[in-house]
Amino acid sequence: MAYTEEELKKELETKEYEYGFYTDIESETFPVGLSEEIVIAISKKKEEPEWMTLWRLEAFKIWKEMEEPEWANVHYVKPDFQAISYYSAPKKADPNKTLDDVDPELLEMYKKLGISVDEQKKLQNVAVDIVMDSVSVATTFKKTLGEKGIIFCSISEAIKEHPELVKKYLGSVVPKTDNFYAALNSAVFSDGSFCYIPKGVRCPMELSTYFRINQAGTGQFERTLVIADEGSYVSYLEGCTAPSRDENQLHAAVVELVSLDDAEIKYSTVQNWFPGNKEGKGGVYNFVTKRALCEKNAKVSWTQVETGSAVTWKYPSCILKGDNSIGEFYSIAVTNNYQQADTGTKMIHLGKNTRSTIISKGISAGKSHNSYRGLVQVSSRAENARNFSQCDSLLMGNECGAHTFPYIEVKNKSAMIEHEATTSKIGEDQIFYCNQRGIDTEKAIALIVNGFSKEVLNKLPMEFAVEAQKLLEISLEGSVG
Amino acid sequence: MSLKDKLVSSFMAFENNVDVEHPVHEVRVDALKNFESKGFPSKKEEAWKYTSLKSLENVDFSIFPKEKNTLEYKEVKEYFINEIDTYKIVFVDGIFSSYLSETTHDGVDICLMSSALSKPMYKQIIEVYFNKIASKDDSLTSLNTAFSKEGAYIYIPKNKMPKKPIEIVHFATGNEASLMLQPRNLIVVEENAEVQILERHQSLTSNEVLTNSVTEIFAADSAIVDYYKIQNDAENASLIDNTYVNQKNKSVVNVHTFSFGGKLTRNNLNFYQNGEYMDSVMKGVTIIGAKQHVDHHTLVHHIEPNCESHQDYKGIFAENSTGVFNGKIIVDKIAQKTNAFQQNNNILISDKATINTKPQLEIFADDVKCSHGCTIGQLDEDAMFYLQSRGIPQKEARALLMYAFANNVLASVRIPELKIRINKLIATKLGVNLGFDL
Numbered sequence: 001m002a003y004t005e006e007e008l009k010k011e012l013e014t015k016e017y018e019y020g021f022y023t024d025i026e027s028e029t030f031p032v033g034l035s036e037e038i039v040i041a042i043s044k045k046k047e048e049p050e051w052m053t054l055w056r057l058e059a060f061k062i063w064k065e066m067e068e069p070e071w072a073n074v075h076y077v078k079p080d081f082q083a084i085s086y087y088s089a090p091k092k093a094d095p096n097k098t099l100d101d102v103d104p105e106l107l108e109m110y111k112k113l114g115i116s117v118d119e120q121k122k123l124q125n126v127a128v129d130i131v132m133d134s135v136s137v138a139t140t141f142k143k144t145l146g147e148k149g150i151i152f153c154s155i156s157e158a159i160k161e162h163p164e165l166v167k168k169y170l171g172s173v174v175p176k177t178d179n180f181y182a183a184l185n186s187a188v189f190s191d192g193s194f195c196y197i198p199k200g201v202r203c204p205m206e207l208s209t210y211f212r213i214n215q216a217g218t219g220q221f222e223r224t225l226v227i228a229d230e231g232s233y234v235s236y237l238e239g240c241t242a243p244s245r246d247e248n249q250l251h252a253a254v255v256e257l258v259s260l261d262d263a264e265i266k267y268s269t270v271q272n273w274f275p276g277n278k279e280g281k282g283g284v285y286n287f288v289t290k291r292a293l294c295e296k297n298a299k300v301s302w303t304q305v306e307t308g309s310a311v312t313w314k315y316p317s318c319i320l321k322g323d324n325s326i327g328e329f330y331s332i333a334v335t336n337n338y339q340q341a342d343t344g345t346k347m348i349h350l351g352k353n354t355r356s357t358i359i360s361k362g363i364s365a366g367k368s369h370n371s372y373r374g375l376v377q378v379s380s381r382a383e384n385a386r387n388f389s390q391c392d393s394l395l396m397g398n399e400c401g402a403h404t405f406p407y408i409e410v411k412n413k414s415a416m417i418e419h420e421a422t423t424s425k426i427g428e429d430q431i432f433y434c435n436q437r438g439i440d441t442e443k444a445i446a447l448i449v450n451g452f453s454k455e456v457l458n459k460l461p462m463e464f465a466v467e468a469q470k471l472l473e474i475s476l477e478g479s480v481g
Numbered sequence: 482m483s484l485k486d487k488l489v490s491s492f493m494a495f496e497n498n499v500d501v502e503h504p505v506h507e508v509r510v511d512a513l514k515n516f517e518s519k520g521f522p523s524k525k526e527e528a529w530k531y532t533s534l535k536s537l538e539n540v541d542f543s544i545f546p547k548e549k550n551t552l553e554y555k556e557v558k559e560y561f562i563n564e565i566d567t568y569k570i571v572f573v574d575g576i577f578s579s580y581l582s583e584t585t586h587d588g589v590d591i592c593l594m595s596s597a598l599s600k601p602m603y604k605q606i607i608e609v610y611f612n613k614i615a616s617k618d619d620s621l622t623s624l625n626t627a628f629s630k631e632g633a634y635i636y637i638p639k640n641k642m643p644k645k646p647i648e649i650v651h652f653a654t655g656n657e658a659s660l661m662l663q664p665r666n667l668i669v670v671e672e673n674a675e676v677q678i679l680e681r682h683q684s685l686t687s688n689e690v691l692t693n694s695v696t697e698i699f700a701a702d703s704a705i706v707d708y709y710k711i712q713n714d715a716e717n718a719s720l721i722d723n724t725y726v727n728q729k730n731k732s733v734v735n736v737h738t739f740s741f742g743g744k745l746t747r748n749n750l751n752f753y754q755n756g757e758y759m760d761s762v763m764k765g766v767t768i769i770g771a772k773q774h775v776d777h778h779t780l781v782h783h784i785e786p787n788c789e790s791h792q793d794y795k796g797i798f799a800e801n802s803t804g805v806f807n808g809k810i811i812v813d814k815i816a817q818k819t820n821a822f823q824q825n826n827n828i829l830i831s832d833k834a835t836i837n838t839k840p841q842l843e844i845f846a847d848d849v850k851c852s853h854g855c856t857i858g859q860l861d862e863d864a865m866f867y868l869q870s871r872g873i874p875q876k877e878a879r880a881l882l883m884y885a886f887a888n889n890v891l892a893s894v895r896i897p898e899l900k901i902r903i904n905k906l907i908a909t910k911l912g913v914n915l916g917f918d919l
Contacts, residue, residue: 071527380832395847398814404842410857413829417857421840425847 033082036060039187042086046156046191049163059176059186066180073371073403074340076311079250079285086188086221144204151196152207155223158194165196169227173256173293173319181252182289185221189254192223197232197263206461208237222253228263228298235266237464249274250285251309257292257300261322264299265292268460270468273308280338280367283310290314296322296351303459305468306333306341315373317346320354320382327356330456334472335368335400344374344405349385349415358389361453364400365476371403376419380411387416393423394452396445396476446473484538484661485520489513491544492627499630505598508612512626519620531805531837532747532776537719540689542661544628546574550654552685554581560683561648564898567679568647570633574654575662577631581650589643594632594665606636610669614697614727614753622723622749625695629665632694637674637704646677646896653718655686666696670704677707677896684718696724700732702756707735707895713742713906716771723749730756737894738765739903740775741910751780754816757787764890766903767796767804768883768910770831776805783816783846792823795887798834806838808853814845823853828860828886880913 030038039060043053068078145152151162159166176186197203228234238255251273259265267290276283286309292300302316318327329345347356356376364370370393378385393402404421426448434444449472450457457465482490492513499506521538522529550573561569568591571581577593584592590603597603612629616622633649653660670676684690700706712720720743726734740746752761767775781790796804810821827836840853860882868878884907894900 393842393844395844395849398817398845398847400847401843401845403844404840404853406840406855408838408855408857409835410827410829410837411832411835413832413834413859415829415857416859417855419840419853419855421842421853423842423844423849423851425849 030085032085034084034086034188038086042188042190046159048156048159051163051167052159055171055176056187059183060188062176063180063183063187066183068180072313072342073369073373073405074311074313074342076285076340081184084250086190148201148204149198150201150203151194153194155189155192155194155225158225162194162196165227166194166225169256169258170225171256173258173291174254174289179289181287182254185223185252185254185289189221189223192225192253194224195226195234195236197228197234199229200231201229202232203234206235206237220249220251220253222251224253224255225258226256226265226267227258228260228265230260231262233264235461236268237461238267238269251287253288253290255288255290255316257290259292259294259298259300259325261296261298263295264301266301266461267292267303267316268464269302269304269306270460270464270471271304271306271308271312272471274310275308275339276310276337278337278366280310283339284308285310286312286314288314290316292316292318292327294318294320294322294325294327297324298322299326299328301328301330301459302345303330303456304332304343305456305460305464305471306331306343307471309341310339312339312341312343314343315345317348318356319348319350320356321350323351324353325351326354329356329358329360330459331360332363332453332456332468332472333361333370333372334363334476335365335370336476337366337368339366339368341369342371342373344372344391346375347377347387349376349378349382349387352381352383353385354382355386356388358387358391359455360389360391361456362391362393362402363396363449363452363476364393364402365396367399369401369403371405372421373405373407375407375409376417378410378412378415378417382412383414385412385415387418389419391421392452393421394449395423395425445476449476484540484542485516487542488544488624488628489517494545495628495630500599503598505607505611505629509627509629512612512617512623515617515623516620516627519623522620528778528807531803531807532745532774534745537691537745540659540691542659542689542691543657544661546576546657546660549576550574550656552578552581552652552654557581557652557683557685560650560652560681562646562679562896562898562902565896566645568643568645570647570649572631572651572664574652574656574660575631575664585643589638589641590634590636591643591647592634594634594667595630597634597667598630603634606669607667610667610697610699612697614699614725615695615723616725616751619723619749621693621721622695625663625665625693625723628663629695632665632667634666635668635676635678637670637676639671640673641671642675646679649678649680651682651692653684653686653688653690655684655688657688659689660691662690662692662694664692664694666694668696668698668706670698670700670706672701673703674701675705677709679709679711679896679899681711682714682718682720684715687715687717690714690718691721692719693721694723696722698724698726698734700726700728700734702730702732704729704732706733708737709894709896709899710736710738710748711903711906712738712740712746712775715742716744718743719745721747721749724751726750726752726761728752728754728756728759728761731758732756733760733762735762735764735893737890738763738777739906740765740767740777741769741906743773743775745774747776747778749778751782752790753782754784754788754790757785759788761788761790762893763790763792763794764893765794766887766890766907767794767798768887768907769797769802769804770799772801774803774805777807778805779808781810781821783810783812783819783821785813786815786817786819788816789820790822792825793890794825795890796825796827796836797830797883797886798827798836799830801831801833803835804837806836806855807841808839809841809843810851810853812844812846812849812851817846817848819846819849819851821849821851825853825855826886827857828883829857830859877913880908880911883911884908
């Protein structure tokens with residue numbers, strides 16, 4: 001081996017977050033604090049119609065009455081909501097500009113991230129709607145999508161141009177009253193993506209959004225709404241990286257998916273926000289509400305690879321309302337150093353013959369804590385509901401923790417529910433086997449982790465699978481021993 | 482007056498009947514304070530999410546039975562395992578019945594908590610063990626501690642084994658319209674000793690009874706404890722059973738819980754493994770119908786390395802019944818080489834029945850094997866068809882399959898007469914005569 005173990009350890013420990021750079025772009029930022037005036041100002045800034053302003057104000061009113069939840073198995077310093085600036089937009093951005101006119105600094109940043117917009121446009125056949133600090137900067141492939149009648153734009157644009165759709169579906173899956181962070185998001189959401197697939201249309205390409213948190217001290221409040229009309233299909237990717245920052249940044253997004261009769265939505269996430277350094281300082285708070293509504297024969301599939309954030313609190317859920325609808329959840333959550341993740345899913349079976357599958361893989365290393373929290377609920381009218389859940393945890397080192405909290409509530413006798421969970425470490429003999437064949441321990445672990453996560457990685461679209469695999473390796477570097 | 486206020490205000494009357502100079506009384510006073518500040522647990526608490534005590538809190542329970550009641554042996558013979566000879570500690574409406582009991586001091590102490598608390602010769606043991614493992618935080622355990630006075634006291638010295646199993650039976654005669662009982666048991670099994678204990682709560686009428694029981698079990702090095710709980714009470718009897726087990730090196734403790742009766746049953750079973758190379762076994766069969774509610778809440782805390790725990794709970798839920806299972810396994814950082822297994826299988830046979838289950842793992846050590854499995858389903862239609870095609874009527878076929886489903890748990894019962902008794906209870910519960918000795 002080129003390194004001794006000691007050297008390797010040292011190098012890895014000092015290795016800073018690869019994407020931890022900060023691009024200096026002039027931003028227009030609101031003063032810190034949250035009040036009715038700020039909510040109105042955000043709405044005005046975005047030139048929203050009156051109904052939207054009222055909607056936000058109502059959410060703000062609800063939020064004020066709510067208390068921050070504490071049930072999750074995570075410990076952190078609570079964010080001070082009056083010390084956050086709720087709006088920040090890159091100043092130079094102009095939606096009318098072409099790609100070439102985009103701030104070269106921005107383009108430079110994407111390059112560092114490996115998302116060259118025009119390259120993706122040509123080579124990967126992926127339309128990218130880049131959300132950077134709350135305002136969509138560049139949207140590509142709009143035309144190709146437009147021909148099929150697909151609407152893929154920022155949510156603020158959708159509010160202006162497709163109010164009837166937004167009015168009908170915004171808040172229909174995640175109501176304003178849902179939870180503390182959803183209410184907050186409803187009041188102050190800055191931007192996000194909107195996607196509508198018309199009846200019977202199969203979206204020809206993977207839709208993708210890259211989120212970035214850039215401006216220091218700005219909470220990122222994204223709002224995503226995806227509507228798949230009857231018989232349509234869409235695959236949506238969401239990927240995230242954030243620059244290195246000292247103070248904790250709050251991210252409270254809301255994602256709503258509406259899958260109408262016979263429609264299918266595949267929603268994939270790779271989340272790699274700054275997890276804090278190895279002392280557990282800094283890092284992003286990720287408190288997200290993601291939920292999907294499935295009508296008759298509809299299908300929603302969530303796939304997520306979670307490697308980032310200091311604190312993650314996230315439960316992509318499916319409400320299986322229509323008969324024969326299907327919900328799927330595939331997840332890999334990796335925590336290292338002082339990261340904490342409390343993540344899982346909810347499958348609410350309401351319709352007849354509904355099916356759900358949950359595969360969750362948790363990997364904890366360092367001093368991190370990784371929890372799976374899930375709910376499978378079968379209502380008394382959900383005949384022949386079927387669920388299979390599997391959550392496996394892998395522990396590396398004896399300072400981390402793996403926890404499972406699966407809730408199962410069944411009220412129908414025809415339900416078939418299976419739940420399995422295991423916790424173990426990487427077998428010494430497996431590593432020995434690899435060593436014996438000349439594969440060093442670091443690589444062997446990467447290999448084994450890869451095998452452990454394969455079931456989930458396989459569900460990711462091609463472009464993401466490669467990136468996700470790389471992320472897994474990066475996040476677990478230095479955890480050998 | 483709410484039940485809580487009633488309990489708190491009756492503590493003074495209780496003090497008139499106990500030795501307030503005894504060191505245990507200080508423990509009682511502290512416990513009452515804790516209960517007073519916490520009150521009855523509500524559904525808002527995570528541990529009580531699926532079980533509500535609201536309906537019980539509104540009942541005007543009498544806390545001290547007014548008079549001593551007697552029962553004839555033949556009236557209650559069927560509630561004992563009468564085929565074999567056993568030691569018996571019997572309470573009627575919370576008061577010890579010397580007539581029905583058979584206690585001993587011959588080499589082992591099988592007697593009463595009240596005498597252990599009053600006689601100087603037990604003082605040392607009480608000081609070492611009393612309320613040492615029971616939670617000082619849990620409000621219902623505190624409530625019991627505050628009113629702790631009577632119950633079973635079992636002390637098995639080093640290398641001893643009592644000649645026969647011990648039965649602890651609580652009868653409620655129904656002389657009171659509604660009665661609350663709070664038995665407190667202490668079981669100390671010293672090094673290399675062994676004991677078999679059966680516990681039963683039986684109400685003889687349909688009057689309301691609430692039992693809030695606390696049992697502390699201490700198993701020293703290499704001790705073996707078998708504890709069987711038979712919960713087949715009358716329809717208006719509710720039971721909150723808090724059992725705390727402290728185990729030392731190489732000990733084995735098996736707790737079997739058979740829940741067939743009662744209105745509301747809550748079992749809090751807590752194991753603390755303070756040692757190495759030991760095994761904790763928790764098994765249970767629950768078969769309920771009507772509006773019954775059974776909640777199994779288990780905790781196994783693996784504190785030291787090289788230990789095992791095995792949990793296996795089976796439930797069959799009919800009519801409007803509700804079943805809850807909440808199993809928690811905690812593996813501490815130093816508890817390497819732990820093997821912890823947990824299984825919970827349920828069958829729902831009615832659309833109005835509900836099952837809520839939450840098997841929970843909290844693991845801080847890496848070299849462990851922990852798993853839990855949980856299923857909810859129905860009887861296999863093919864198996865039903867197979868049996869029916871061979872001339873077995875539907876009802877019997879169903880019962881056979883359900884019996885087979887529960888059989889895993891019965892296999893480890895080590896008193897044959899008890900096993901037969903449980904089999905009979907299951908057959909009655911399923912409403913069939915299987916025509917053979919199970």
